[in-house]
Amino acid sequence: MKLQLALDLVNIQEAKELIREVEEHIDIIEIGTPVIKIEGLKAVTEIKEAFPNLLVLADLKTMDAAAYEVQKASEAKADIVTVLGVAEDESIKGAVAEAKKQGKQVLVDLIAVKDIETRAKELDAFGVDYICVHTGYDLQAVGKNSFADLQTIKGVVKHAKTAIAGGIKLETLPEVISVKPDLVIVGGGIANQDDKKAVAAKMQAMIQQR
Numbered sequence: 001m002k003l004q005l006a007l008d009l010v011n012i013q014e015a016k017e018l019i020r021e022v023e024e025h026i027d028i029i030e031i032g033t034p035v036i037k038i039e040g041l042k043a044v045t046e047i048k049e050a051f052p053n054l055l056v057l058a059d060l061k062t063m064d065a066a067a068y069e070v071q072k073a074s075e076a077k078a079d080i081v082t083v084l085g086v087a088e089d090e091s092i093k094g095a096v097a098e099a100k101k102q103g104k105q106v107l108v109d110l111i112a113v114k115d116i117e118t119r120a121k122e123l124d125a126f127g128v129d130y131i132c133v134h135t136g137y138d139l140q141a142v143g144k145n146s147f148a149d150l151q152t153i154k155g156v157v158k159h160a161k162t163a164i165a166g167g168i169k170l171e172t173l174p175e176v177i178s179v180k181p182d183l184v185i186v187g188g189g190i191a192n193q194d195d196k197k198a199v200a201a202k203m204q205a206m207i208q209q210r
């Protein structure tokens with residue numbers, strides 16, 4: 001099980017400072033969608049160059065022109081690129097083919113997918129690397145989480161790694177870990193804490209016990 005730190009509401013300089021605090025306790029750095037929209041793919045390049053030993057995920061949340069966007073993120077030094085599960089099958093297949101060509105990985109984000117079980121089975125058959133259940137900020141605000149969805153995909157996904165994102169905190173981590181995802185994605189649960197390093201270290205210790 002790996003820990004990914006999601007950086008959404010920061011600029012490149014702030015992202016670097018935050019990563020420096022916690023780098024020994026995380027496996028993957030996520031350059032969040034808002035960061036890429038505001039700063040561009042240079043945020044991915046600069047952070048990969050500053051932290052070459054960590055994997056960098058570009059959270060593009062691609063919906064169309066998927067092969068092209070995977071190619072551009074790969075050229076920007078991303079190790080993993082996200083595509084939306086609600087995208088067309090052709091987009092997902094294009095992303096997977098391009099990622100293989102570039103030696104990179106695709107994480108499919110199930111945000112806004114209504115039939116999680118059916119879509120997870122289909123995505124698994126397309127050969128995606130990760131399938132991620134995700135409660136975005138707008139649903140977190142009305143009290144939702146993805147814990148039940150994680151159970152659902154764990155029951156049907158045979159090949160891809162499973163991941164979960166959306167409002168995970170130190171207090172809710174044990175419930176998440178008990179379902180044994182391959183990847184736990186945490187943004188505000190680390191980035192918004194006073195002692196980020198201590199929280200990341202505790203999360204890492206809990207994750208490594210499994």
Ligand SMILES: O=C(CO)[C@H](O)[C@H](O)COP(=O)(O)O
Pocket residue numbers: 006007008030032033059135136137165166167168185186187188189
């Ligand atoms: O992709 C995202 C929002 O769309 C976030 O990166 C993801 O939800 C993790 O952040 P947090 O733990 O703060 O919810």
